[in-house]
Amino acid sequence: MSTAMPSAHAHAEHGHTPFLQHHFREMSQQFDAAKIGMWLFLVTEVLLFGGLFVGYGIMHARHPEAFVAAHHHLDKTLGALNTVVLLVSSFTMVLSVWAAQTSRKKLLILFLLLTLLCAGIFMVVKYFEYSHKFHEGLLPGKYYSHKGDTVPGQFMFFSFYFMMTGLHGIHVLLGMVAIAWLVFRAMKGHFSSEYYSPVEITGLYWHLVDLIWIYLFPLMYLIS
Amino acid sequence: MSHVNEHAHPITGPKTYALVLLALLILTVITVQASYFDFGAWNTVVALLIASAKGSLVALYFMHLRHDKFNAVIFVGGLLFLAIFLIWTLFDIATRQPVLPSNLKAPVQEFPGAPLGGPVRPSTGQPRGMPAQ
Numbered sequence: 001m002s003t004a005m006p007s008a009h010a011h012a013e014h015g016h017t018p019f020l021q022h023h024f025r026e027m028s029q030q031f032d033a034a035k036i037g038m039w040l041f042l043v044t045e046v047l048l049f050g051g052l053f054v055g056y057g058i059m060h061a062r063h064p065e066a067f068v069a070a071h072h073h074l075d076k077t078l079g080a081l082n083t084v085v086l087l088v089s090s091f092t093m094v095l096s097v098w099a100a101q102t103s104r105k106k107l108l109i110l111f112l113l114l115t116l117l118c119a120g121i122f123m124v125v126k127y128f129e130y131s132h133k134f135h136e137g138l139l140p141g142k143y144y145s146h147k148g149d150t151v152p153g154q155f156m157f158f159s160f161y162f163m164m165t166g167l168h169g170i171h172v173l174l175g176m177v178a179i180a181w182l183v184f185r186a187m188k189g190h191f192s193s194e195y196y197s198p199v200e201i202t203g204l205y206w207h208l209v210d211l212i213w214i215y216l217f218p219l220m221y222l223i224s
Numbered sequence: 225m226s227h228v229n230e231h232a233h234p235i236t237g238p239k240t241y242a243l244v245l246l247a248l249l250i251l252t253v254i255t256v257q258a259s260y261f262d263f264g265a266w267n268t269v270v271a272l273l274i275a276s277a278k279g280s281l282v283a284l285y286f287m288h289l290r291h292d293k294f295n296a297v298i299f300v301g302g303l304l305f306l307a308i309f310l311i312w313t314l315f316d317i318a319t320r321q322p323v324l325p326s327n328l329k330a331p332v333q334e335f336p337g338a339p340l341g342g343p344v345r346p347s348t349g350q351p352r353g354m355p356a357q
Contacts, residue, residue, distance in 0.1 A: 035292075036295065036298070039295040039298045042299065042302075043299060043301070043302030046299075046303065047309075051309075053306075054313050057310060057314060058313060061314065062317065076259075084249060084252060087252065088245070090282060091242070091286075094286045095238055101235045102235065207283075210282060210286075211279050211283065214278045214279050214282065215279070217255075218259070218275055219268075222271055223267070224259060224262065224267050
């Protein structure tokens with residue numbers, strides 16, 4: 001991420017925007033380098049979540065009854081609502097990239113704020129889901145204290161549920177911090193068709209968070 | 225070495241993105257509806273196929289991978305390693321037998337004079353775990 005903000009004077013003689021760091025030849029090279037870095041990071045993210053997905057696959061394969069019984073405690077409607085909210089937030093995020101690409105400052109700020117709003121809605125829905133489960137004692141591992149189960153072993157499902165949606169939720173929160181930072185910089189007028197790599201790579205990160213949820217939603221809420 | 229930015233990074237307009245969002249929402253409805261049908265052992269496969277269709281739309285359009293072959297190779301390479309991790313693990317899970325007396329093989333003698341059924345040090349014939357003599 002190019003976070004450095006050199007003063008406009010230092011690079012004025014090159015005839016470039018002040019955001020071209022001196023070790024890059026030109027803006028497009030800096031942009032491509034930032035993108036490759038982000039994609040490499042996204043691959044590590046895929047593998048980080050991948051470990052949890054594989055663990056989920058093993059436990060689901062070995063204890064299918066427990067997983068199916070446990071997933072009935074989740075609210076499909078809330079899960080679907082959160083899916084739609086995240087998809088819309090991905091849409092507004094990609095529109096903010098488009099607004100930056102075409103130097104539309106006001107639209108850029110508007111779409112970034114809409115993305116933040118969707119992320120906020122997602123976290124609020126998640127908060128209500130989590131507090132409902134805390135209340136019912138549907139907790140991971142040894143903290144599971146739900147009474148009246150007919151199928152044993154449901155704590156395993158909730159171990160995965162809280163690890164995977166929790167790690168995903170942390171990513172949403174970090175994404176919100178990054179987007180808030182973009183709003184701050186966009187208001188200062190930093191982004192234009194000439195320079196928008198922070199918007200682009202934050203967008204990539206945001207879409208990956210959406211992509212992971214696209215897989216989490218059917219695996220957690222819709223198994224049968 | 226001055227190539228124009230617009231050629232390297234073609235700009236997709238809001239109309240395309242809106243259509244992609246529409247497709248994603250329709251696929252979400254389909255995946256919820258599909259969960260009420262019973263495809264037997266294929267339930268998870270159907271859910272994952274629909275999720276992959278949605279994921280491909282997000283990656284190709286929202287993440288601009290259709291104009292970005294280099295980063296597509298990086299990303300698909302990562303997914304390949306994830307696939308190896310998942311599929312080989314599932315091979316193990318699917319081919320495991322529970323440990324029952326009927327599944328156990330008869331004890332074998334590793335070589336003449338070795339103890340029955342126990343691992344031995346081939347060089348000495350002593351049981352494994354003993355200090356070498």
